[in-house]
Amino acid sequence: MNVPLILTDFLDRAVSLYGSKEAIYCDDRTFTYSELNERVNRLSHGLKELGIEKGDRVAYLAPNSVEMLEGFYGIYQLGAIMVPLNIRLKPDDYLFILDHSESKVLFVDQDLYPLIVPIKDKLKTVTSIIVHYKDEETDEIGYDEWLSKQSNQTFERAILDENDVCSLLYTSGTTGNPKGVMLTHRNNYLHALTSMHHLRVSDKDTLVHVLPMFHVNGWGSPFYYTANGASQVCLRKATPETIFYAIEKYKATILHMAPTVLNALMQFYEQNLPVIEHDVRVVIAGSAPPPAFVTRVERELGWEFIQVYGMTESSPLSTISTIRSHLRKLPMKEQYRLKAKAGYPMIGTRVSVVNDLGEEVAHDGKAIGEVVVRGNGVMLGYWKNEQATMETIRDGWLHTGDMGTVDEYGMVDIVDRKKDVIISGGENISSIEVEGVLYEHPDVLEAAVIAAPHEKWGETPHAFVVLREGRTITEQELIAFSREKLAHFKAITGVTFVPELPKTASGKIQKVHLRNDYWEQKGKVSAGKFVN
Structure with a gap:
């Protein structure tokens, strides 16, 4: 039975x-x-x-x-x-x-x-x-x-x-x-079994609930940590201070969070140098971090960095970036580059990157297509919204709206949301790639790149930047820095310095607000940039 x-x-x-x-x-x-x-x-x-x-x-x-x-x-x-x-x-x-x-x-x-x-x-x-x-x-x-x-x-x-x-x-x-x-129940149950395997969850673990539980149930953590008899620390207010305190006090071994939260923890670590002597795994989902960021987390903090990818409609996790055994012979620099990607499909999930004809793109790390997912985690549908359900789930595949590539190792790399791709002079530019370069600058704390209207090129990259405390840099200096690191058509053409970036409760930067406000100020509307 x-x-x-x-x-x-x-x-x-x-x-x-x-x-x-x-x-x-x-x-x-x-x-x-x-x-x-x-x-x-x-x-x-x-x-x-x-x-x-x-x-x-x-x-x-x-x-x-x-x-x-x-x-x-x-x-x-x-x-x-x-x-x-x-x-x-x-x-x-x-x-x-x-x-x-x-x-x-x-x-x-x-x-x-x-x-x-x-x-x-x-x-x-x-x-x-x-x-x-x-x-x-x-x-x-x-x-x-x-x-x-x-x-x-x-x-x-x-x-x-x-x-x-x-x-x-x-x-x-x-x-x-x-x-x-x-x-x-089936969505969440099988997602839990898959996630606990890939994240190596056991009764020896202590999880700090940093990611809000309302956020697709904190990536299902109330389920699979409970199933394994792991200890759980509930943080009503998750700040760098309270997170590090919980890690030290409860000897926490694993945390789930958005990249911006981890970035804040890195800043706190630099200034306070808390001593964490036990092993910690940190699970990150969101915009792909630059490989240099992964390197810092693993070498400075000594934590294992695990990138995952998913969305609410897929329960949510679909891919993971841990290094498979046969790839551990690769140079560490290459391994860090792979760890910064969305990764390969988790058990029970099929992930593909397809072009506008529904054909899988070449696994060359260059051809861009939409990420589509099918498997046990795909939602039943949208409540009271059959039209949106049919538009999102087609032929059994969940269309994520994320654009990505696949490399020779089968690792998916998210290059942008469809609405965040910058089209300049007919060339597609990944805002995530440009942001990754800006994060390499020692004065930059946070960065978000959007499409700015341009009379000649249609759109060009514009950066919103939060500087590190006590640091100063001019717009022209940061533009020059990006031109040194990127092909010139990908380089930023303007900078807006801001005290903070708008974020969701889980810490994800809300570029849509930056983009909409910026385009409205310029007196222009791009219909393609206001799609949900």
Whole structure:
């Protein structure tokens, strides 16, 4: 008899094999897996009392906390659907998502509750708002008191099929309203099995939850670290100071984060030189870093750098850049170059780079095409949006909108989002390649490159740059630096120095805001640059 792949299996395993282990650390609190399970049961009983049934949506607006972590399992026991909300949106965004998802219950952290106040009387389907860490002035249900009143006895679970939806994750669109990505128990279960293998997760690991759990469930980390009985540190506020403190205090072995967060950690390390004497793996997804950055992480910090690639619609991880055994004979410089790429397909996933005719491009590291993915992680579709689903999933392949190349080793390299490719005089320029060169300059802390309108060439690269503290460099000097390192048509033609770059809650630089503002200031609109 086939056993359905249901995510509650993972906590069951942790309780059975690691029940007495101190496993979850949040602020000054510590929980064993058995204690976590008791809280999960209380949550499930409480939700049932509120009328939540199989298929209902329950939303969370919270940072990384034990309350967020237990939400996944507490909701799934009822067969309900988790709707994690990005903590950096505006009240009207939450109004749209909560109404569109028809969420019935909203759990919100006290620090984020002010974002809900302006819209709570407009919500059409939310019947209960429960506040984590509630203060005395907030007139809502307090989570701790509410949870303490519920039974901690085993909850009678809903009967689920592995193809039932477990998570509804809203992607932040660049135009129009966000789309709700439907991921199933099977999607997340098989993604967990694949990811734990490739990331070598075991019960010896301690994960620091740096990546927000709302962000495609923190790349599935609440599932496969729990399944393996690993310890987990929940950081409600992830700063370089708190991250390094957690690594030292809990002897953390692995962290997931965006490149910009790792960059901030590198700056903190340079200034404070914290001593980390144990092995650490850092898993990065986002724009491909320059090989020199990988070298610094591994040689200065002594951490293993692991680049991965994926998107919400694929659960999310599809590729990984670890060096395969037969390539370890390559010079270290070449290995660092390979580690900076998106990598090769993970088990259970097929990844291809295709041209406009759907034909696979040459594996020469030069031919550019769109990255397409098929496999167990591909979403069920977009919630209430069949048109967008059909446009994104064609002939069984998920079209990512990312442009890439494939080298002779089968390593995919993301060169840009379709909308971020700069077309100058008929030549395609990768903004990521140009950014990689700017990061080589010792005065540059962060850089983002966009297409700027140009009368002769149509578009040319323009850089937004954050300088390191106390450093100065002129626009002309940075332009000259890029011309020394790149073919002249790829070099930047202008620089805007800014104190910071706009980022998502996971730390990804939002180039769409830079581009839209810049083009509006220039009085021009490029329709092709405003596509979601």
